[in-house]
Amino acid sequence: MSDKIVCDCMGTTVEDIKVAVANGAKTVEDIKEATEAGTVCCGCDCELETTLHEVL
Ligand code: FES
Incomplete structure (x- = not known):
């Protein structure tokens, strides 16, 4: 689930967003x-x- 792409243009995943929130x-x-x-x-x-x- 974490590797689900949220932004197709940039290839940003749910995991990337979790990291951003953690930061x-x-x-x-x-x-x-x-x-x-x-x-x-x-x-x-x-x-x-x-x-x-x-x-x-
Ligand atoms: S899909 Fe996220 S900027 Fe285009």
Whole structure:
């Protein structure tokens, strides 16, 4: 499950988001900064938000 891709453009996985949260990310913007997910087409914003809430 952790290797599920959340952002297709950057290949960011659930695990990458977990690491970002462990390192202090608390918002979707923090996740974008830490992983570059959501910085290409923004098509994954909803997915990023959902995953962030699951991980928090
Ligand atoms: S799918 Fe995440 S930036 Fe395109």
